[in-house]
Amino acid sequence: MRRGKGSTTQSVVERSERLSTALEVGGPELEPESSDAARQVLGRVGERWAIAGGRTVVALAGATGSGKSSLFNALTGEDVSTISPRRPTTAEAGAAVWGEEDASELLDWLGVANRHHVTMTQDNAGLDGLVLVDLPDFDSRELRHRVEADRILERADVFVWVADPQKYADARLHDDYLRPLRHHDAVMLVVLNQVDRIRGDGEVEQVAADLRRLVEADGAGRHEIVLTSARTQRGIPDLRDRIGEVVGARNAAEARLVADLRSSAERVHERGVAGQTPELGQEADRRLHHALTVASGVPVVLDAVDRDYRRRAVARTGWPFTRWVAGLRPDPLRRLRLGDDSPGRAGIAPSDVRAVLGRSSLPSPTPAARANVQLATRQLGENVGGALPQRWADAVLEAASPQEDTLSDALDQAVVGVPLRTRTPFWWSLLGVLQLLLAATAVVGLLWLVLLMVLGWLQLPVDAPFWGPVPIPLALLAGGVLAGLLVALVGRVAGGVGAARRRRQVAHVLDDAIDEVSYRHVRKPVMTVLDRHEKTRALLEQAAA
Secondary structure: OOOOOOOOOOOHHHHHHHHHHHHHHHHHHOOHHHHHHHHHHHHHHHHHHHOOOOOEEEEEEEOOOOOHHHHHHHHHOOOOOOOOOOOOOOOOOEEEEEOOOOOHHHHHHHOOOEEEEEOOOOOOHHHOOEEEEEOOOOOOOOHHHHHHHHHHHOOOOEEEEEEOOOOOOOHHHHHHHHHHHOOOHHHEEEEEOOHHHOOOHHHHHHHHHHHHHHHHHOOOOOOOOEEOEOOOOEOHHHHHHHHHHHHHHOOHHHHHHHHHHHHHHHHHHHHHOOOOOOOOOHHHHHHHHHHHHHHOOHHHHHHHHHHHHHHHHHHHHOOOOOOHHHHHOOOHHHHOOOOOOOOOOOOOOHHHHHHHHOOOOOOOOOHHHHHHHHHHHHHHHHHHHOOOOHHHHHHHHHHOOOOHHHHHHHHHHHHHOOOOOOOOOHHHHHHHHHHHHHHHHHHHHHHHHHHHHHHHHOOOOOOOOEEOOEEHHHHHHHHHHHHHHHHHHHHHHHHHHHHHHHHHHHHHHHHHHHHHHHHHHHHHHHHHHHHHHHHHHHHHHHHHO
16 A cells, blocks of 8 residues: 555545536536446545544455455454355455444445454554455456445445455456556555465565556556465465554545545546637637628628718708709618618607517528528537537537527627717718808809899890909809809718718727627627536546646
8 A cells, every 4th residue: 555645635525526516517518427427426425424433444355266255354363254165255245343433334334234343452453443344256257246346345445455376467357446546546455365375485576576567557556565375374464554554544534535536537537528628719700700790781781871971961061952862862771770760751760660570671691691600600619619529519519509590680689789870070061051152152143143134135224243354243153153063072072081981980880799799699608618618627627636
């Protein structure tokens, strides 16, 4: 037996809580077999931890013919266990108890009905508190014998593996028992029994060295092999002293439970989670964002914003005698039930229509756009989940694939919620007033010229005033018209610049709105799965540390 390598720095309760929380957080994404086994371990740990007292359960385990029962009798000093040349002999486990402390509760939990109380003497005083269990052969031809041995081995505090010179390299001992117990080296003794059958001490040491090498190769630690012979009593005092050291330390039960928890957490970690939690890839996120932008009709909205700004700019700054033509053009935002929310002639506002229909009048995504969204969400899920175990990968893919109707409605509402118009720019009002003044000037000039024509037709002597070589009425008319057209041209150019700027502003806001939909309906569910994986992974590593 070897000293523990810092494995009990965390208490049994702390490890149990971490493993239990990891199983709860991981849930169905963890591998079922290892998770179920871990829950059984947690149950046994809780039951063993709840049993009061300082008893230490030491199980003698070995293959058929290894001499366990003879060793059991040698340690007790009495013929407690039946020995017979007919094998297997031990059908049910039997226990020998040292000391006065009541062991009934512990033996009931172990399920051992055959109990023998050893009389305490000066020679065995160091074994006070020991419960020594003689197990059926773990390689017995009788299934119930193997089941009985495995059941008690799951609950014992210390293992004493009894091997004999003929079967010490048996695969069942090493593959089924020692190799899975790589964290239990602190609660393990390895005994080479029946050494009296080996000729020469040199050969005994050679067999012991070979057994030590096999145990170490199993990952069960480096152990000093105890050499015994129940017939000649060789090594019995040494084995008794080794067991007495374990019993006297009063920590074997805790060390065994810690080892069980570490092994279970490690097994769940190996089969149920990845070594690292992946992150969302930027490239897949960009593809998803672009696909959602197209599917939500953002290009249509931006075109409508551009046309609406230009139309309104012309209506406010254009030549007054032709700007009415702009009023005949349909409002591109109102057609989409976006932008201005003022009631129409019937007193119904676009928001009232949206409240009934639940949607704007944006065109539905094309089949190609919907396919691009599905492809983008699937690629994001596959890229993120590719490094995870299959169950976690499936959970990520499901989280990255929301219902199509839900996503479409969310995109539509995101677009609807973005303000597409701002307050009227000041320069619209300035140019509009200037256009009215120029139009008034042109009208005055026109009326003046008409008046002069009428007076001339009536042959009334009237002279038109001149401004240089040009009659003032004609200058007013021509100047008002030309200046008005020039201002209208300036307004149209400025309207184009303003429309481009407004388009960029709206595009930025819509981009944020689409990003929020992407986060709430795709990225956040995926990140929730990844957070669960990371928390599960960290808890399992802590429990197995």
